[in-house]
Amino acid sequence: MSNDRMPRRGVLLIVASPSGAGKTSLCRRLMADHGGLELSVSMTTRPIRPGEQAGRDYHFVDEAEFQRLIEADAFLEWANVHGNLYGSPRAPVDRALAEGRDVLFDIDWQGAREVARRCPEDAVRVFILPPSLEELRRRLVTRSQDAEEVIDRRIRNAKGEIEHATEFDYVFVNDDFDRSYAELAHIYHAERSRRFRNVWVSGYQQALLNEKV
Numbered sequence: 001m002s003n004d005r006m007p008r009r010g011v012l013l014i015v016a017s018p019s020g021a022g023k024t025s026l027c028r029r030l031m032a033d034h035g036g037l038e039l040s041v042s043m044t045t046r047p048i049r050p051g052e053q054a055g056r057d058y059h060f061v062d063e064a065e066f067q068r069l070i071e072a073d074a075f076l077e078w079a080n081v082h083g084n085l086y087g088s089p090r091a092p093v094d095r096a097l098a099e100g101r102d103v104l105f106d107i108d109w110q111g112a113r114e115v116a117r118r119c120p121e122d123a124v125r126v127f128i129l130p131p132s133l134e135e136l137r138r139r140l141v142t143r144s145q146d147a148e149e150v151i152d153r154r155i156r157n158a159k160g161e162i163e164h165a166t167e168f169d170y171v172f173v174n175d176d177f178d179r180s181y182a183e184l185a186h187i188y189h190a191e192r193s194r195r196f197r198n199v200w201v202s203g204y205q206q207a208l209l210n211e212k213v
């Protein structure tokens with residue numbers, strides 16, 4: 001019997017960090033290595049960056065459309081981050097949970113708190129810390145996708161985000177990328193293995209107990 005096709009409860013894996021700490025890079029690699037993990041593609045009112053692709057990185061919408069979606073209750077959570085609106089569409093998450101699939105969220109602490117409040121059993125919250133604020137600035141400058149004043153605002157906001165790190169289930173420092181990636185993958189694998197998520201266990205246990213030897 002293969003365990004893969006048996007009923008299970010999906011993980012809502014939430015990864016948050018101050019901007020520039022490396023969550024997007026870590027999440028991209030986790031997705032690349034785990035075909036069954038689906039990314040929650042957020043809606044945002046912020047402008048698209050060079051190298052980003054609409055529908056893959058974000059759904060880019062204007063404020064009027066975002067407000068319309070709030071009123072239609074289309075978001076599992078939404079928040080104002082760095083002066084722009086961001087929200088996680090509810091429908092793909094509901095579908096994934098109903099089918100026992102896992103969803104990855106790259107969202108801020110406000111979104112993490114709201115998803116954990118709404119889905120306390122399913123949400124797993126991971127917070128990634130930078131080695132230092134100086135290194136955070138270096139990474140944002142190296143990424144060179146934001147104007148200088150945007151980088152300054154993100155650095156100023158970093159402490160406000162770091163303040164919430166202790167609300168998360170798992171926290172680690174993204175110093176060496178490969179080591180951090182291994183840590184994130186371990187967390188994901190362990191959470192997938194938790195018994196309550198593996199609904200098939202009771203039936204399997206019963207079949208073993210009924211086996212004539």
Ligand SMILES: Nc1nc2c(ncn2[C@@H]2O[C@H](COP(=O)(O)OP(=O)(O)O)[C@@H](O)[C@H]2O)c(=O)[nH]1
Binds near residue numbers: 018077107110
């Ligand atoms: N609450 C919430 N936060 C989001 C959502 N999508 C992205 N974010 C967060 O918004 C912040 C800014 O994201 P972004 O503009 O892509 O810049 P980044 O910080 O460089 O990744 C990050 O902390 C994201 O995790 C969402 O749907 N909901």
Ligand SMILES: Nc1ncnc2c1ncn2[C@@H]1O[C@H](COP(=O)(O)OP(=O)(O)O)[C@@H](O)[C@H]1O
Binds near residue numbers: 022175176
């Ligand atoms: N461990 C690391 N060491 C050095 N640079 C890193 C590390 N992790 C990520 N980076 C780089 O830092 C920049 C910001 O990373 P990114 O994944 O975009 O962060 P976030 O999504 O948290 O804003 C990118 O240029 C990325 O390649």
